[in-house]
Amino acid sequence: MKAAKTKPQKAGIPGRRDLVLDAAEELFSQRGFYGVTVRQVAEMAGVDVALPNYYFDSKRGLFDAVFLRRAEVLNTQRSDCLDAALSSAEKAGERVAVKDILQAFITPVMEAQSSHDPGWRNYCRLVAEVNSSAVWAGMMTSHFDALIAKFIDALRLALPGIKDKDLYWAYHMLTGALTLTMADTGRIDRLSGGLCLSGDAPDAYAHLVDFFTRGFIGINET
Amino acid sequence: MKAAKTKPQKAGIPGRRDLVLDAAEELFSQRGFYGVTVRQVAEMAGVDVALPNYYFDSKRGLFDAVFLRRAEVLNTQRSDCLDAALSSAEKAGERVAVKDILQAFITPVMEAQSSHDPGWRNYCRLVAEVNSSAVWAGMMTSHFDALIAKFIDALRLALPGIKDKDLYWAYHMLTGALTLTMADTGRIDRLSGGLCLSGDAPDAYAHLVDFFTRGFIGINET
DNA sequence: GTCTATACGGCGATAGAC
DNA sequence: GTCTATCGCCGTATAGAC
Secondary structure (H helix, E strand, C coil): CHHHCCCCCCCCCCCHHHHHHHHHHHHHHHHCCCCCCHHHHHHHHCCCCCHHHHHHCCHHHHHHHHHHHHHHHHHHHHHHHHHHHHHHHHHCCCCCCHHHHHHHHHHHHHHHHCCCCHHHHHHHHHHHHHHCCHHHHHHHHHHHHHHHHHHHHHHHHHCCCCCHHHHHHHHHHHHHHHHHHHHCCCHHHHHCCCCCCCCCHHHHHHHHHHHHHHHHHHHHHC | CHHHCCCCCCCCCCCHHHHHHHHHHHHHHHHCCCCCCHHHHHHHHCCCCCHHHHHHCCHHHHHHHHHHHHHHHHHHHHHHHHHHHHHHHHHCCCCCCHHHHHHHHHHHHHHHHCCCCHHHHHHHHHHHHHHCCHHHHHHHHHHHHHHHHHHHHHHHHHCCCCCHHHHHHHHHHHHHHHHHHHHCCCHHHHHCCCCCCCCCHHHHHHHHHHHHHHHHHHHHHC
């Protein structure tokens, strides 16, 4: 795998390895792993058919690399946001607010989805796709579960007395709603007659945070 | 398309057309449209490679037929459940309860997913897959939107004064949570250490109804 | 090392022969 | 209603150009 090492690039100008990753990201996010051919990726990236395999060993290796690239960035952002929320609450001598936890969980995704970089928007769709199929469950687990456990622990702190089972089911629903928002299928636009816009990530995620903050707190009040 | 007409079959014994549909349903639900080959479908159904194309014109036609077959059944069930809830409330001279509406929306899905018929369980996963990708948004729209509009209207009645935008976003989150539950990826099982089981549909959907009933009502109380 | 051109065995959907 | 033949595209290995 020595060809797969990250080659530092002089500021800004992307190397061909990144061009391949970008093209693969876009195509995989639109049509899934099986719906994309290595030839299409190569063509979109403007490179030879054999180059993706040279860098990533196989189509599957390419898929993994695409998924991994931004997972690391996203995990760091979310983890940092959570740490900030936890320590600011500690400093104030208060319990962390559920809303702050959910915001730490969701804001980095919201920013990714409303980013100017189309790569981030594609990546959000890709994660949604991966999270919706049992075939790729292992990828979600290995890249995201550690972080998720950290958030669940924080929520348990914020909601003393909550039953673990209720907590996990609530998280399941949160992640379902989040996943559909990331999938950005445009369906809510049509259903709502343009009242709600998948493209308006800040609006979508503001509603998401509010709705689930009330939802989580509500569990403990019943 | 005369070959595609439904040929009535003597009680119970499925014709080859249905064998093809069943096999396609299982495979498509596991690996998506592009991840399945017509040859695999034919082999699983125990028929010649060309038979699926004979019945359904193309691979895409087969996919549509699989999706349509149970959509009709599910739509009828959900619509009937909603009508029952609406008319029983009317008879009692009361407003419909949010919970009854959500139950009408969700119970038929829950029964499908916990059915003895593996075909229904496969179908739930297929719908989840289709609903998670922009590529298939049109299929969701054409098969389900009429029914969804009916549910949204009912919810508007049950929640007087709710802003349409809030209502649609709440529906979006509901359907996201529902979709992930239907996808049955097994991830919540692992995350929760076995406390929550995707296989236990009644438990999953009971939590779903409770959580979202509170969520919808809560919108109007803030 | 980085990359291209090309070749290969295999499987894809499906049209047309039967 | 069934099967077979066809043709194109698939992922990937490899040889060698730069």
